[in-house]
Structures are given as structure tokens and as C-alpha cells.
Amino acid sequence: MTVLILIISSDLGAQDKIIEFYPTAGITWRSTAMNFFNFGAVIPDDYTRPYDYERNVQGVSLNIGLQVQFLDHLTLEYYPNLRYDVLYVEFDPAGKEFIRLINGDSLFFNDKVIYIKDFIIDHNWNLSYKKKLTYGVGISIVNANKVYTFYNPPTLKRYHNIEFKTYNAFIVIPIKKILNLEIKAMYIPRDFPENPNEEYMMYSLRLYYKFDFLKKKKID
Numbered sequence: 196m197t198v199l200i201l202i203i204s205s206d207l208g209a210q211d212k213i214i215e216f217y218p219t220a221g222i223t224w225r226s227t228a229m230n231f232f233n234f235g236a237v238i239p240d241d242y243t244r245p246y247d248y249e250r251n252v253q254g255v256s257l258n259i260g261l262q263v264q265f266l267d268h269l270t271l272e273y274y275p276n277l278r279y280d281v282l283y284v285e286f287d288p289a290g291k292e293f294i295r296l297i298n299g300d301s302l303f304f305n306d307k308v309i310y311i312k313d314f315i316i317d318h319n320w321n322l323s324y325k326k327k328l329t330y331g332v333g334i335s336i337v338n339a340n341k342v343y344t345f346y347n348p349p350t351l352k353r354y355h356n357i358e359f360k361t362y363n364a365f366i367v368i369p370i371k372k373i374l375n376l377e378i379k380a381m382y383i384p385r386d387f388p389e390n391p392n393e394e395y396m397m398y399s400l401r402l403y404y405k406f407d408f409l410k411k412k413k414i415d
Contacts, residue, residue, distance in 0.1 A: 217262040221375075221403025223276050227253040228387060231394040240390040243347050244355055248389040250281040250310060251357065252337065252397065256317065262405065268325045272333075276317035282357065283343045285309045315341060321365070329367035335381060336360050338388075357388040361397065370402075377401035 227249045228237050237248060260274025285308075316339050323331030342356045365379035383395040 215264045217264065218406045218408075219258075219260040219262060219272070219274060219403045220406070221258050221401055223256045223258050223399055223401040225253060225256070225276075225381075225399040226397050228383065228389070228395040228397050231382065231396050234396070237387070237389050237393070237395060240392055244353075245284040245345050245347065246355060246357065246388060247281060247284055247310070248387075251283075254278065254280055256280075258319075258401065258403065260319075260403075270321070270323045270325065270329075270331075272319075272321040272323065274319050274321075276319065278315050278317075279312055280315050281310045282313050282315075282341060283311055283345065283355070285311050285345075311343070313341070315339075319363075321363075323365075323367065328369075329375075331365050331367070333363040333365065333379075334360060335363060355388065359383060359386045359388055373404070375403050375405060377403065 229235065230237065239246075256276035256278035258274045258276050260272055262270050262272045264270045318336040318339055319333060320335075321331050321333035323329050337359050338357045341358055342354055344352060344354055346352055361381040361383050363379050363381050365377050368376045368378070370376055377400070379399045379401065381397040381399060383397065385391055385394060387393065387395050
């Protein structure tokens with residue numbers, strides 16, 4: 196990071212370029228998680244938690260962001276993914292315990308299953324380099340500040356923190372000079388809420404528009 200800052204500072208000193216700001220808006224689709232080494236299914240480390248990671252991490256979200264461009268080719272970006280998604284599964288507290296089966300299903304002693312949803316924010320930071328295409332790396336915080344409580348067995352109150360981070364690599368492909376398609380691989384070190392003892396991967400596709408309010412001024 197220190198070397199990168201020195202390179203940017205050197206380039207800024209060598210070239211008379213201003214820093215430019217570009218708002219963005221788009222939509223993101225993210226895959227479910229899979230094992231990093233063999234792309235296999237995620238095996239829970241605790242079958243008594245009412246957490247459905249596939250419903251929680253996989254899906255569609257809206258995003259708005261801001262890109263800060265240095266020189267002609269370096270860009271820092273922040274954007275949050277905004278979604279209304281599943282946090283956990285709730286069952287009648289008067290019922291008995293449940294267990295998660297090996298195939299991922301849940302066996303309940305009562306039939307009523309409710310998926311508890313809430314508004315969720317995922318924070319994303321990108322650093323990219325543009326030539327013909329744009330290449331970059333970044334960090335994401337998924338399910339930021341999300342912790343839920345549950346009882347299992349019914350007399351024991353427990354907590355489950357479902358926030359986790361990913362380290363990302365991505366490529367951005369322009370589409371007819373109007374939209375941008377970001378294809379991202381997301382590496383999850385050992386803090387995935389379904390099993391924090393293993394390493395996993397996810398993938399995401401982000402389609403977004405970059406607003407250039409300075410375009411008319413540049414043409415003039």
C-alpha cells in the first residue's frame with residue numbers, strides 16, 4: 196500500500212492532471228459460496244444454527260457509488276450493495292430443536308418455517324487500472340454489522356454474527372460505451388458464517404452506469 200501511494204504521488208507530481216469524480220449506479224447479482232479448493236458444497240460447522248447461507252448471500256442488490264479517478268488510468272471506488280434479504284430462519288419457540296441434514300435441508304419438529312428478512316448493506320472498495328479494459332482488486336464487507344439471536348435448544352439464547360469479508364479480483368468490460376459489466380471473483384478467508392474454518396469463493400456480476408457530469412464541459 197505504501198508503494199502504491201508513492202507511485203500515485205509520483206505520477207501526480209509528474210503530470211498536471213486533476214482528480215475527477217464520477218457517481219455510479221447499477222445492479223449486482225452474486226452467486227452462492229463454494230469451497231475454494233474443490234468448488235464443493237459448504238458444510239456447516241454447527242447444524243443447530245438456523246442460518247440459510249444460500250438465501251442470505253446469493254441474489255440481487257442495488258448499488259450506488261463514487262469513483263475517484265487519478266491521472267487517466269487509476270481509480271479508487273466505493274459502492275454499497277443495498278438489498279432486502281434473508282438473515283436467518285425462525286421457528287416456533289414453543290417447538291423443539293431442529294437439526295440440519297447433510298443435504299442442507301432442515302428437519303423441524305414443527306412445520307412452520309419463517310425466513311426472517313431485513314435491509315442489508317455490503318460495503319465494497321475497489322482499486323482499478325484502466326487500459327483497453329479495466330482490471331482491479333478490492334475488499335468487500337458482506338452483511339455489515341448483522342448479528343441475529345436465536346434459541347436452540349429453546350431454553351438457550353445464542354448469537355450468530357453473519358458479517359464477513361472478501362478479497363476480490365475483477366475485470367470491467369464496457370458495453371457500447373454506455374454501461375459497464377464488472378465480473379468479480381470473491382475469495383473468503385476463514386470467517387464465512389456457515390463455516391468459519393474453511394476457505395470459500397463467490398462470484399458476482401455488476402452492471403452499472405458511470406455518470407460523467409464533466410463531459411459537456413470537456414467538449415466545450
